[in-house]
Amino acid sequence: MSPHTESVSIAGPAGALQCALDAPASDAAERVRGTAVLCHPHPLHGGTMDNKVVVTLARAFVQMGLAAVRFNYRGVGASAGQWDQGRGEVDDALAVVDALRRPGPLVLGGFSFGGYVAAAAAARLAQRGKPATRLVLVAPAATSFALAAVPPDTLVLHGEADDVVPLAAVLAWARPQSLPVTVIPGAGHFFHGQITLLKQLVLRAWNFPPAATHSIP
8 A cells, every 4th residue: 555545444334344545645625626436356256455456446546636445345354244245345335435425526446346336336326316427347247247237438448358257248238238348459357467558548538637646556
């Protein structure tokens, strides 16, 4: 973690949730343009909020002037509770949004299983009349979970050579929605050697100009 990362604990549905909050270098209210809540991969396969893809998403959104929130689902790290088959993990994401959302745009993002969580949380927020501004889903878990339909401006990034979530499965989910999928040639599920490109693709997709930032290691 960066020395500038703020460790935060919030009340979640199954107990305390461990969060990490990064913001632009000056945390004055006028400099923080919104919030990005980022969801990590499957906890039973080693996923935590410190996953490199999730941290890369956080770096990108901090660079754009948003506060980036990573968090551990129930039962992961210092978060209370235990694995709940995806149901409780969506509830955890919504609790983080409710507790840490700032004025301005709300971006939900997730990697792998976290893509499922982010899409499901976005659908629930829309039902509440408090929709997210935009979503970014990286290698969303289309083979293991029923991914919700998402808005047409959702950014979906996937590796051509993904052997965990085959590209064909994501295209089959996206096709009925006429949803574009950005394919990174040769990239596997964990984007080894492609992390910098992944960040650049996220930065290009948003209309936020660069902001002064601190680095997130």
